[in-house]
Amino acid sequence: xSHPIMIRTFADEVKGIPGGEHxxxxxxxxxxxxxxxxxxxxxxxxxxxxLLRLAMMDMKEEAFESPTTWMCSECDLCYQACxxxxxxxxxxxxxxxxxxxxxxxxxxxxxxxDEDLCSGCGICVMVCPYEAPSLFDKDLxxxxxxxxxxDANKCMRCGTCVGACPLGAIARxxxxxxxxxxxxxxxxxxxxxxxxxxxxxxxxxxxDIQILERYPAHQVNVVHIPCTGRIDPQHALMAxxxxxxxxxxxxxxxxxxxxxxGNHVASCKLGLLDTMLKQIQPPHKEIRFVQIGTQERGRxxxxxxxxxxxxxxxxxxx
Amino acid sequence: xxxxxxxxxxxxxxxxxxxxxxxxxxNFKVTLREKAKHVLADRCNGCGDCAKVCPIEVPNHYELNLxxxxxxxxxxxxxxxxxxxxDLDACIHCYKCVEACGxxxxxxxxxxxxxxxxxxxxxxVATGFSHFDPTVMEExxxxxxxxxxxxxxxxxxxxxxxxxxxxxxxxSDRKNPQRIAFINCVGSRDKRYIQAxxxxxxxxxxxxxxxxxxxxPSVDITIYYMDIRTPSKGYEEFYDRAREMGIxxxxxxxxxxxxxxxxxxxxxxxxxxxxxxxxxxxxxxIMLNQAAIPxxxxxxxxSVLNVAQSPGGWFMEYHPxxxxxxxxxxxxxxxxxxxxxxxxxxxxAQGSAxxxxxxxxxxxxKWEIEPIVAVVWPExxxxxxKGRACGLCxxxxxxxxxxxxxxxxxxxxxxxxxxxxxxVAECPDDAITQLHYTDAQILAxxxxxxxxxxxxxxxxFRCHWCSYGGADLAGTSHFEYTANERGLRVxxxxxxxxxxxxxxxxxxxxxxxxxxxxxxxxxxITGQIIGAKRADRLKKxxxxxxxxxxxxxxxxxxxxxxxxxxxxxxxxQGVLDNMSPEQLQDEISxxxxxxxxxxxxxxxxxxxxxxxxxxxxxxxxxxxxxxTA
Numbered sequence: 001x002s003h004p005i006m007i008r009t010f011a012d013e014v015k016g017i018p019g020g021e022h023x024x025x026x027x028x029x030x031x032x033x034x035x036x037x038x039x040x041x042x043x044x045x046x047x048x049x050x051l052l053r054l055a056m057m058d059m060k061e062e063a064f065e066s067p068t069t070w071m072c073s074e075c076d077l078c079y080q081a082c083x084x085x086x087x088x089x090x091x092x093x094x095x096x097x098x099x100x101x102x103x104x105x106x107x108x109x110x111x112x113x114d115e116d117l118c119s120g121c122g123i124c125v126m127v128c129p130y131e132a133p134s135l136f137d138k139d140l141x142x143x144x145x146x147x148x149x150x151d152a153n154k155c156m157r158c159g160t161c162v163g164a165c166p167l168g169a170i171a172r173x174x175x176x177x178x179x180x181x182x183x184x185x186x187x188x189x190x191x192x193x194x195x196x197x198x199x200x201x202x203x204x205x206x207x208d209i210q211i212l213e214r215y216p217a218h219q220v221n222v223v224h225i226p227c228t229g230r231i232d233p234q235h236a237l238m239a240x241x242x243x244x245x246x247x248x249x250x251x252x253x254x255x256x257x258x259x260x261x262g263n264h265v266a267s268c269k270l271g272l273l274d275t276m277l278k279q280i281q282p283p284h285k286e287i288r289f290v291q292i293g294t295q296e297r298g299r300x301x302x303x304x305x306x307x308x309x310x311x312x313x314x315x316x317x318x
Numbered sequence: 319x320x321x322x323x324x325x326x327x328x329x330x331x332x333x334x335x336x337x338x339x340x341x342x343x344x345n346f347k348v349t350l351r352e353k354a355k356h357v358l359a360d361r362c363n364g365c366g367d368c369a370k371v372c373p374i375e376v377p378n379h380y381e382l383n384l385x386x387x388x389x390x391x392x393x394x395x396x397x398x399x400x401x402x403x404x405d406l407d408a409c410i411h412c413y414k415c416v417e418a419c420g421x422x423x424x425x426x427x428x429x430x431x432x433x434x435x436x437x438x439x440x441x442x443v444a445t446g447f448s449h450f451d452p453t454v455m456e457e458x459x460x461x462x463x464x465x466x467x468x469x470x471x472x473x474x475x476x477x478x479x480x481x482x483x484x485x486x487x488x489x490s491d492r493k494n495p496q497r498i499a500f501i502n503c504v505g506s507r508d509k510r511y512i513q514a515x516x517x518x519x520x521x522x523x524x525x526x527x528x529x530x531x532x533x534x535p536s537v538d539i540t541i542y543y544m545d546i547r548t549p550s551k552g553y554e555e556f557y558d559r560a561r562e563m564g565i566x567x568x569x570x571x572x573x574x575x576x577x578x579x580x581x582x583x584x585x586x587x588x589x590x591x592x593x594x595x596x597x598x599x600x601x602x603x604i605m606l607n608q609a610a611i612p613x614x615x616x617x618x619x620x621s622v623l624n625v626a627q628s629p630g631g632w633f634m635e636y637h638p639x640x641x642x643x644x645x646x647x648x649x650x651x652x653x654x655x656x657x658x659x660x661x662x663x664x665x666x667a668q669g670s671a672x673x674x675x676x677x678x679x680x681x682x683x684k685w686e687i688e689p690i691v692a693v694v695w696p697e698x699x700x701x702x703x704k705g706r707a708c709g710l711c712x713x714x715x716x717x718x719x720x721x722x723x724x725x726x727x728x729x730x731x732x733x734x735x736x737x738x739x740x741x742v743a744e745c746p747d748d749a750i751t752q753l754h755y756t757d758a759q760i761l762a763x764x765x766x767x768x769x770x771x772x773x774x775x776x777x778x779f780r781c782h783w784c785s786y787g788g789a790d791l792a793g794t795s796h797f798e799y800t801a802n803e804r805g806l807r808v809x810x811x812x813x814x815x816x817x818x819x820x821x822x823x824x825x826x827x828x829x830x831x832x833x834x835x836x837x838x839x840x841x842x843i844t845g846q847i848i849g850a851k852r853a854d855r856l857k858k859x860x861x862x863x864x865x866x867x868x869x870x871x872x873x874x875x876x877x878x879x880x881x882x883x884x885x886x887x888x889x890x891q892g893v894l895d896n897m898s899p900e901q902l903q904d905e906i907s908x909x910x911x912x913x914x915x916x917x918x919x920x921x922x923x924x925x926x927x928x929x930x931x932x933x934x935x936x937x938x939x940x941x942x943x944x945x946t947a
Contacts, residue, residue, distance in 0.1 A: 030590075047594055
């Protein structure tokens with residue numbers, strides 16, 4: 001005998017959406033909250049456990065207004081850790097879908113597309129892990145022009161599209177091409193040995209970030225990016241051109257990317273760049289891509305020290 | 319243990335495995351393999367000189383590999399009986415031990431395993447439990463971070479007879495830890511590993527924390543928990559005492575442990591649920607309270623003893639509430655954690671109960687069982703008629719009471735039979751019958767009930783333990799239900815033969831209810847499962863015959879569900895009321911030839927007067943058979 005699902009409460013609505021079924025299995029152990037890095041790094045009110053609880057207790061408005069609903073980037077680190085095997089990101093996605101249907105909008109500022117520059121090539125559509133950009137035809141004085149537009153409720157601001165756009169038509173505050181170029185030292189006096197592009201999520205501990213900051217400016221210069229998917233090979237090449245000896249890109253371990261697959265995009269790009277560099281064989285120059293896991297506390301020190309010694313050894317040998 | 323070994327009537331067989339258990343209550347034949355110790359038990363005085371001279375060191379399993387032992391060893395210093403053994407896998411045959419043993423001449427390298435058979439009256443199983451291996455939980459880093467240890471390892475380190483003489487030290491630098499954390503529910507209450515709660519770890523971690531705090535009050539101790547469960551007498555007070563002593567409790571399951579590579583200090587990342595905030599605390603040492611799991615060879619033991627396992631792998635008790643120390647097989651009892659994780663008081667209580675149950679068997683000359691047992695009619699069994707037994711009865715028996723040896727007809731070990739009647743209903747050749755519930759008796763009841771206006775009647779088959787109770791409750795609670803119901807009692811839904819159902823429809827019954835216990839409540843372990851499978855089959859057959867839906871109904875009704883019983887019957891009456899008398903009559907006569915065809919057994923079953931003779935003859939035959947035996 002089949003039991004028809006009676007939708008009476010908000011919890012029922014959430015459970016009725018594929019992915020939301022296991023909502024009520026949560027016994028509030030808090031594993032998801034501490035596995036996720038958003039609360040520690042960005043938003044103190046972010047708490048998936050509490051969002052599930054809000055949904056369970058039918059507190060609809062509060063659930064829709066909670067930052068958790070809008071900030072979860074579906075990295076699924078919590079799903080792997082959840083002892084009740086609840087696919088938490090899907091439950092959150094179900095709540096988000098209901099919120100969008102109810103007319104709520106994301107408090108996050110999405111990336112913006114400069115329509116004068118956009119050629120409608122569709123690369124952003126391909127690289128986006130969240131299916132936020134889409135192509136549409138705009139009527140310009142009788143002529144149809146194919147352009148990209150970004151769904152504000154889907155964009156998680158990882159910047160993968162910013163790094164991928166061949167015309168620089170997509171921008172996000174803080175990480176547009178000019179912002180990053182400004183961070184790369186160009187004056188001959190202040191050129192460091194290494195430039196590290198560090199994704200905001202790969203270094204879990206404050207201690208690790210402090211390690212980076214402790215290096216003197218003539219040795220290591222740090223450029224913060226939201227995700228290694230934002231890496232533009234141009235920046236690496238510009239840095240090498242200006243006299244930097246090595247470029248270290250630091251991202252998350254495969255499977256642990258905060259933005260689903262930004263690190264995969266980066267490894268594709270950097271793999272190609274590496275092949276290219278090998279053909280040119282520029283003297284004393286190196287690009288490295290390291291992927292640091294959640295438990296690898298202190299590994300960044302080894303990586304940077306290793307690269308510094310490699311570069312100095314290289315120099316002396318030559 | 320020493321006391322027990324000194325008792326003249328207790329025989330301790332150490333280093334011995336149970337290979338085979340045959341027979342039944344009071345008459346078990348148990349095959350034991352006494353493994354070769356290479357030391358003669360009657361000569362060894364336990365002086366340990368052989369171990370002193372032995373040059374070989376191997377990891378000590380008893381010390382959880384935290385210390386070495388020699389190839390000539392006793393498993394632990396308090397071993398009973400205190401007889402050394404030689405580990406031939408590690409031995410290099412230097413024979414120094416033989417020299418050291420000297421005139422005692424206790425060491426004998428030619429010794430081999432000895433297989434002995436013993437007559438046993440009752441068996442008490444007390445094989446205990448094992449521990450979940452936290453290495454698979456990568457997030458806690460056990461096995462990679464030296465200062466993450468299990469609580470069992472901490473017990474050894476903290477034991478005055480242990481490898482460090484009771485000095486709790488960090489494996490990485492041998493310093494005494496000042497900040498200690500315990501993590502509860504490692505592997506337990508976790509669907510990825512062990513779903514169940516391990517019962518005793520909350521109290522166990524509080525006990526350890528109090529112990530460490532008493533030894534050194536300056537030590538800072540934190541317990542990470544999901545829920546603290548203190549259900550028994552005095553437990554909550556103990557938990558209070560621990561908090562008064564200054565032990566910290568943090569609610570929140572840690573998601574990650576990281577390690578500082580220089581100091582080897584550890585960081586626990588967890589949410590403090592009370593604050594709703596993520597915290598990261600530094601500790602010198604972390605102890606994991608692993609889940610309790612069944613012994614690794616529990617499956618093997620289960621097949622040796624012919625005892626079923628509950629979900630999770632533990633041995634299954636006869637009844638979770640009323641007979642937790644009994645196994646479904648008479649004469650086999652459980653003590654302690656082999657039946658499910660439990661703490662010391664419960665284990666002691668269960669052990670004492672099991673011992674008294676066992677002694678009841680040993681002290682009685684006769685063992686009384688219920689008279690409702692199955693009996694085989696050997697000349698009808700396919701083994702006799704076709705040369706080979708079909709074996710359906712063996713499959714149906716939840717107790718292993720039906721035995722088929724080679725080409726011989728099936729035989730029932732009466733002492734093992736509990737009388738569910740599953741084999742009786744499953745036998746396609748009607749070769750097995752159940753005393754007090756013979757086919758003839760049940761058919762006679764049915765024929766009497768359906769003699770007059772059968773199309774108005776609803777025939778309800780109820781199992782003795784649940785649905786019959788449910789019907790009783792409906793009556794005593796004065797729930798109104800249709801007066802056309804006619805109830806028939808059988809012991810279990812497994813006994814509800816498909817032929818009874820066909821016969822009911824052949825006789826023109828209006829509707830038939832097939833009811834029994836809920837799947838997990840069956841009095842006969844798996845009887846309901848056998849009944850439910852048959853009911854499914856019948857339902858499909860009747861659907862193919864295009865019988866009106868609701869005329870055959872399968873419901874699992876417990877003894878507490880009187881209201882459900884009344885409701886179901888009223889709904890069935892509703893189905894009959896919705897059909898016009900002609901319609902019903904048409905359907906009955908349309909299906910009658912089909913039913914007759916399916917009744918292959920009926921010609922063999924005698925009618926009422928014959929049935930009396932048949933039953934009497936049967937009982938006489940059994941009594942005779944017993945006398946001759």
